[in-house]
Amino acid sequence: MAESTVLNLVLWLPVLGMLALALAPRITDRAVRGFTFGVMLLQLVLTAWLYARFDGAVPGLQFESKVSWIGDWGVNYHIGLDGLNVLLVALTAFLGPLVVAGAFSAITQGVKLFHSMVFFIQFAMLGTFLAQDLFLFYVFWEAMLIPMFLIIGIWGGERRIYATVKFVLYTAFGSILMLAAVIYLVWSQQQATGALSFAFADLGGHPLSLEAQSWLLGAFALSFAIKVPMVPLHTWLPDAHVEAPTAGSVILAGVLLKMGTYGFMKLGFPLFPDATRAFTPALLVLSVVSIVYGACLALVQSDIKKVIAYSSISHLGYVMLGLLSLDLIGIQGAIVQMVSHGLVAGGLFTMVGMIYERCHSRAIADYGGLAKLLPVYSVFFAILTLASIGLPTTSGFTGEFMALLGAFNAFWPQHVAGNSLPLAMAILAVSGVVLGALYMLWLAERLLFGPVKAPHQPFQDLVARERAILVAFVVAIFALGLFPREPLAKTELAARDYQQRVMSTRLPVEVAP
Amino acid sequence: MRMDLLTLIVLLPLAGFFLNGLLGPRLGKGFVSVVGCGLPILAFFATLRAFTQLQASDAGALAETAYTWAIVGDFRFEIAFWFDRLSALMTLIVTGVGSLIHIYSTGYMKDDPGYARYFSYLNLFLFFMLLLVLGRSLLVCFVGWEGVGLASYLLIGFWFDDPAKAAAGKKAFITNRIGDAGFLLGMFLIYHALGTLDFDAINAAFNGPVAPAVSASLVGLLLFVGATGKSAQIPLHVWLPDAMAGPTPVSALIHAATMVTAGIYLVARLNGLYLHAPEASQVIAVVGLATAFFAATIAVVQTDIKKVLAYSTVSQLGLMFLALGVGAYGVAVFHVYTHAFFKACLFLGAGSVIHAMSGEQDIRKMGGLAKKIPITFVTFAVATAAIAGIPPLAGFFSKDEILWFAFASEYGGSPVLWALASFSALLTSFYMFRLLWLTFLTPSRMDHEAEHHVHESPVSMTGVLVVLAILSAIGGFFHVYDFLEPVMPMPVENEALEHLKLPLIGIAIAVAFAGLAGAFLVYRGGLATAERLQQRFAGLHRVLSGKYYVDELYEAVLGKPLHWVSEHVFLNVGDRTLIDGSLHGLTSLAQRTAGRLSRVETGNLQFYLLLAVIGVALSLAWMWGNG
């Protein structure tokens, strides 16, 4: 079908771009930037076409491609769009050109290598979302580390080596355990059915004891929790964000952080439902701790990027809350919150990059009264702040509201039946909306209001390119905030499927003697 | 276009926001004034038209769905509007008084460089406020609820060069947010129990034969927490006095006439729920009364003209909640209506005084303004008499009904409530007339510089003052609670107490005049008597001036500990020492172990050979041992 070809094209376009850059003889920096931007834009157009043609009423995968890769092991090159990844793929494609455009004036050394790395990571991220085969998924999951390592390590700030090594080691540690779990899972499936297969569809069928499920979930969850990031496995994020160049931060916050929650949603919870339900209390506590702890820490930072990094930890706690609620509204809210956070945090980091290019400082203490110096900039900053706070009409509200409502809806009956911990956690999570307003408004006040103060004045307000990027972010945020009906229609069947899977069981059935 | 009328009413100010925000700075003050005032006025006329349609139709309300926000499973989240008598009244107040204040602003903000920005924010506020009062469901109401909080933040911190003003805006938003958390929890509970968020469905469910499976009082209390934040009741009242940092018309519109009444609107709208929630209603009545009393005591010692009015607003809102708490919903809305007139008139009058005094707001430096700015004086005096409860002005009617029901309602009324409320009314009359005397009637204490520049305000300002003063005078004759009877029934009165109705009215009138007399006696000559009293009751005066030190208490109990814990426990101990510390410990352990192990590599060839031979010998021995 034509659509599956387009999907393959969307995935492999960055690789073609990378090859073109590698093979091009002498090429100017401007040409590199323009070419990369063009390819990303093409990818976005194709993705938009696929998004429009994605039918929310059809269950299962759409635009599938399945080709045998390592036949002896049952590994296939199997990609497809379903309700769980369609919005995330759209988000990745949307952020691609914005990241490249944002880096036009920021990256001046090693431009060709940088853009090759951007292509590489775009390929790896899309592959992770699109993969329907566990081996393929793992390959793409690991592949994401290489370009990110280079981007932070080469074009980052002062402590970039420390930050990037920390990032890689943290993630790799989780991945090793995940590899062991993958091998065990596939092996057990082979024991049960006789056939060796890595396909997601096949791995969910055979029974697994609660003990086996618990260990496997633990291994997968460790890897995903590091990526989300959930407290206490979060300390790589502030360092990575602070030291990464702007484009790196936007990619990191915009898409990479969604990998963790996507992993939970696609793999972790549905494959091990009994263990998930058994561990829900612990996971809930950790999610809500992330919300509150992240928010409290955001309040006492002195670096703008660290504030936004900790706010990311806080926001993604809502996603976990929604996923664990097993309520349809909660799950849909979690999906929306994933996309919303990608847009809001991506936008905020882009804005930090813009001010850094002018003033070369990320310290909050160096700034004040920007509303007078950079009025247009301040308007966009205020809008993004409000979206982060979750003001109704922005996407932040849609995600947080639905996730909290779903959590409440699911946990109140449990409370009535005697299990009050989930409800207590949900109530604590609501306090997150107050804390969120607290640190973001504090940041906005310090930066935008009060007496005027900024290093390296005078400087210009936003140029047309910067304005265009921010308008794109803002339009997307309001579109998702005011008209979430259509995106939700596309994800509903997949959300239901997730819900049904996590509520089912795959414990071995006792055979009567 | 009949069915789209409500959506039009809501969208007109939003258009104003965009037009003024995007084009205003370029097209100049004339454009901004016309668009900024014209669109609210159009909205007002549209509301009138909707009102006539409502009266003409048989149905109790007009309903309109703008669009579907989201569908999840079987549940549709609709953006829908509902226009019954309560919404009609509220919308008329919002658009009517709102338009007047917009017109006033054209005069007051004439010389401000942020003119376009001001009007765009004001229009934005109107949009959200209309969403709030016209929304059919708690969801739409909440969108408006948060939105007016945003507009309030932007307008309080309008002159953001001054960090104190910006901080006041932030304080308002955060305090509101705390209330909003309660609102959200109440909303979630209702959704879970009833499967709907529509006001009419909620009221019907609670009024219906089968009681819903959730405690009405629990929901009622949670929603009231939200109302406490928005309507500045104890303990979330602290933002309102600080909100006086914003331009005075903003104080009039948002912090007197409309936004702060959102909490009362919410409770009144859900009267079906609250009628079946006696515990929650009791709490509302007590909190409202306590707020009314405490705010009134603080207002007595305030020296800033706007702060007196701010505390007065908090106090009056408390009285409205008292009415709600005893089931007199229509009466509370009646007081909202009269309060909108006289409080807006008072604030705008204060604005006129500040304008005349070139920015001075301290009443100790005023006096003798009556002859110099007569229109302001007369309108201010009328509004003062109205708020004090002097018959036959509007305030008398509404306040008297509240006092009566506080006394005689079967749904929680008691003489104690009445007595304290009457005492608060006495204080209200006293401090309002104190304000009148010190500002206008006592001999002048003005700086000579300021005295020279005193001038009456332009017609755009005084015209509005006159209109509002007239409304404050005659507004009370329209008995709102009768008009609202079909939507919110009057509470049952204790018939045994019926005979006390007239005496109580008499007491209320006496109280109003007693306050007037007290103020006259203490302040007629200026500040001398007051200063002597202040020295005699120094301790009490300090507590009152310090606003009972509530702000300091919050800072000490909430603000500082939050920062301290976040910084020292979470950041230093948690993140740095525990998590990063253990990570760094692990890596240094790995490095040290590797360092030690690498000592095997001596670089000495023969040592390696020795090790290899030992290894071979051991494996041979093992193989020989294991056959």
Next chain:
Amino acid sequence: MDRTQLLLTLSIALFCLGLVGVMIRRNALVMLMCMELMLNGVVLSLVTFAAHSGTLSGAVLVFLVFVVAAAEIGIAIPIVLLLARQRHTLDVGAYSGLKG
């Protein structure tokens, strides 16, 4: 003692002498000579077994070993020479650059 056993003992002795020599001596050339001694010990054992069992394969292998040994010496001596030119000593202990 049997002739075969005697010869095997001799070959083991040669091998061990060579091994000990390589382990103890620090002169590169002496180490090479001791390695030759080890090889010769192995060759002797090969010939002994060939003679004992009456087959030829052991004897053929001897030739292979000798050729390899010669080739090895042909390469090892020049390497030692080049190294010696660098450090001006034949002491193996001087070449510990890969320490740590």
